């Protein structure tokens with residue numbers, strides 16, 4: 448296991464990059480702590496695979512260095528980096544038994560059969576596949592095949608990092624949650640540095656202690672699932688995480704105050720930044736239908752069982768509120784009250800208010 452340092456990384460697929468937009472990875476400077484469970488989360492095209500390939504050694508970055516502990520591995524090929532990878536599709540040998548599949552990475556490294564037996568038994572027990580050890584892999588269901596593929600990634604004790612690239616893509620939806628929680632449990636037992644790449648917020652938030660959110664080749668925030676929910680550092684994070692995502696409302700800033708649709712909106716704290724574009728961010732969980740708020744007309748109500756999502760128009764802007772209890776009718780005029788300590792200002796996308804006390 449190792450600490451991974453990404454030092455001033457930049458990558459462009461173009462031969463002579465000039466503008467910022469020529470870079471698929473714009474600038475990454477970050478340390479992944481030894482033994483941490485990280486998720487790399489972002490939409491398609493944001494640069495997740497590029498970053499993963501740079502860490503695994505399939506791609507050399509245009510600029511910057513990668514260190515495993517104190518060793519510079521930037522120019523080392525994948526087979527000299529001592530990493531394990533689990534891909535979208537199971538990588539196993541159909542003609543071999545489950546035992547031999549799990550043993551393969553260890554035998555490949557010349558481990559004794561005693562060590563092989565000890566590790567394979569332990570991993571099989573953790574994955575709950577002990578009863579299948581003598582079964583031929585070709586007879587397994589797709590989810591069991593992927594479990595064995597994960598086991599092959601986890602069986603070696605000496606890897607620097609285990610990387611999972613969208614590993615639940617082929618798994619039936621009803622089995623996904625099982626494998627997701629299994630993986631979390633495995634991290635607690637194995638304690639290897641793990642990086643889990645996904646575009647699915649549920650997968651990222653269940654698996655990781657720290658979620659690294661990427662957009663357009665930039666890491667926009669790194670934090671615990673709670674931090675990402677409670678205080679998004681960028682409107683992209685607020686929008687991408689949560690269901691529905693954070694309300695992002697265009698506003699005007701003057702005299703140290705923010706005005707939405709002509710009405711002053713109290714913020715969590717002092718305004719700390721400014722930009723060409725200013726917006727108020729508030730999660731639907733913190734908007735209530737209470738007197739003294741902004742006037743809006745209900746456009747849509749979605750009853751989700753435990754609560755409803757009420758969408759109202761304030762001027763030309765849509766505001767969502769999560770409401771428990773009675774809901775208004777479509778077309779009704781309501782008052783939308785924002786919880787001030789959860790109301791933030793964003794300048795050019797970035798958080799620009801001091802945390803409230």
Ligand SMILES: Nc1ncnc2c1ncn2[C@@H]1O[C@H](COP(=O)(O)OP(=O)(O)OP(=O)(O)O)[C@@H](O)[C@H]1O
Nearest residue numbers: 460461471489490491492493494495496497498646
């Ligand atoms: N081999 C390549 N040559 C040129 N451009 C590439 C290449 N691979 C990726 N890109 C570009 O780099 C950017 C980042 O792509 P990347 O595949 O890293 O994103 P991603 O987040 O992994 O997306 P996905 O989830 O769809 O794989 C995209 O704009 C993509 O078009």
